[in-house]
Amino acid sequence: MDILNAYDLTGSYRAAAQLCGCSHHTVKRAVDDRAAGLAPAVRRARLIDDFLPHIEGWVQDTNGKIRADKAHEKLVTLGYSGTERTTRRAVAEVKASWRLGNTRVHRPWITEPGLWLQYDFGDGPVVDGRKVVLLVAWLAWCRYRVVIALRDRTAPSVFAGLDRAFRIIGGAPTYVLTDNEKTVTTGHIAGVPVRNRDAVSFSRYYGTTVLTCEPADPATKGGVENAVKLAKADIVPTDTNLLEAYDSFAQVVAACEQFMVEVNDREHRTTGRRPVEMLAAERMRLHPIPQLPHTAGLGVTRQVPKNTPIIAFEHCQYSVPATLLGQSVWVRHHPTTDEVIVCALDAGGPVEVARHARATRGTPAIDDAHFPGHQPKTPGDYRIRARTAEEQAFLAIGEGAGLWLKEAASVGTERMREKMRHAVSLAALHGAADVDWALGNAAVHGRFATGDLDSVLAAKGLDQTRHHASETTSLAQGTKGWNMLGTNTIDENEATEEETR
Incomplete structure (x- = not known):
């Protein structure tokens, strides 16, 4: 009758089965029998019914965490002869009944604007072999998220990050909620957290109160926990989001700023409004912060x-x-x-x-x-700077002119200015490119004497005072006549006449 009453109350086989602790097939059979005018079937006794008190005790002692296979081993030692399948069903039924009276019921947290800000940390991407820390702050009423990249989780870095978060949202809330880290809580005495003196100094400076949640209880700040998960999914490179690795810490900072713009500019599914719009309304309830930040812990x-x-x-x-x-x-x-x-x-x-x-x-x-734009100075490596018109004209020939000037000066070449003026004259006659090539070669081979530059140009075939004839137009005799050397060119008849004479 309990099964039928549960079915009449819920109208569902499965719901009635959960209330009565039986299978939904049993509920259906009982409902069908009643519809056919048959007498309700009597529930058959099970072998495990005598052992249910033991199972209930084990579930109670382990807070619903005992496994069915371990429970079956204990039942076998107590004389149970049933199958492990029956044990699993019985343990599941007892656990379901235990959870009905021991389940933590969550009530939605309805906060007022300007009261609460929660923050937590997440593992960021790796830059230069070191993992970046993501400081995620969440303004409870408007759901506005702030993500700041830090290089470590020390107290000065955390307080500096919170100051930047306050300035981003435009003020400080009444309460700040976080975990029991050493930067905020040094320990617990009889369940009471002992505050870090630096955290107390920080909270007093900004006119806010820093509170900590219960240890090992992330549900007390579930909003920021979800914000951390969302930030890591969009910022940290993984195999699923196909993000490229960051080359510098500045790129991580830019990624955090881009994430804040995107996530705060779209409609939140709970409020139905954009967090950036709600922040404008909540900012009126935040109290102003000092113009200068809290620097007591910065060094x-x-x-x-x-x-x-x-x-x-x-x-x-x-x-x-x-x-x-x-x-x-x-x-x-x-x-x-x-x-x-x-x-x-x-x-x-x-x-x-x-x-x-x-x-x-x-x-x-x-x-x-x-040191941007710094050029290292090496002794002996002089910077060439033209100071006169003659020097400008010579250096305008090209890089070879500068090389010739350095090398010639290093060996103490005499009459350098006259040779520089001669090089300028040659550049006007033969072209700057050829003279620059000649100056470079002269510097490499150490030829700085008078006439060496003309000799180098002549070696390239640029001496206009010499004329060269080609092989096809030469008037010189060839060597073909030398081919008859050593051969007899007198005719045999002429030789016979000579012998007759």
């Missing part, structure tokens, strides 16, 4: 010289981008990786501008990218 300050982008830290020198000349920067030492990190301020808040391996005294850490 010590240093002033960059006005002409040399190098700072000193712990008696060592480190380079910074040339765009920071004359500005203040913050320097700190990363104890885990033994690196020196330099941060600066821009319109979006603090940002890491340089990272060097720890240097030693007398050996500065230099990054060539911090």
